[in-house]
Amino acid sequence: MSSDAEPRKSLILRQAAKGLFWLLFAAITVIALLPGPAAPPRLLGTDKIEHAAAFGVLSFLAAFGWRGLPLWFVALALFTHGAVIELVQGSPILQRTTSFADLAANAVGIALALMLIWFLGLRRR
Numbered sequence: 001m002s003s004d005a006e007p008r009k010s011l012i013l014r015q016a017a018k019g020l021f022w023l024l025f026a027a028i029t030v031i032a033l034l035p036g037p038a039a040p041p042r043l044l045g046t047d048k049i050e051h052a053a054a055f056g057v058l059s060f061l062a063a064f065g066w067r068g069l070p071l072w073f074v075a076l077a078l079f080t081h082g083a084v085i086e087l088v089q090g091s092p093i094l095q096r097t098t099s100f101a102d103l104a105a106n107a108v109g110i111a112l113a114l115m116l117i118w119f120l121g122l123r124r125r
Contacts, residue, residue: 017065025081028054032085035094041116055082056109057120063117071114071123084104 055078062074082103090098117123 014065017061021061021065024054024061025058028058029081029085033088033094035096037095048101048124051082051102051105052109052112054109055106056113059084059110060117063114064122065099069121071118073109079103079107086123 059074059078062069062078063071066074086098086100086103088094089096
């Protein structure tokens with residue numbers, strides 16, 4: 001493969017990460033804001049793994065896709081989004097509950113994904 005092909009391949013992967021990020025961002029947000037009682041605990045008795053996985057994947061895709069953004073900004077933006085979701089879930093209209101444990105699980109997923117990005121060196125240009 002020529003040296004010109006590597007930057008193009010990297011650009012294509014980053015663009016794909018951005019597209020997948022927005023698709024999953026929308027899907028996770030819609031699912032989290034559906035009215036009705038929260039789903040019963042699942043996946044080893046808890047949904048915290050699902051929260052960590054969802055926000056971990058979003059963080060990984062954002063950090064990889066938008067390499068120019070500082071990692072702290074990616075973490076803050078996604079943590080804030082998760083906090084807003086939890087606050088909205090507490091509204092009587094949705095008949096759901098706010099959960100600080102869910103917010104903590106989101107934070108764990110964000111932190112693990114950003115550490116993985118840093119460890120793998122995927123932010124180098």
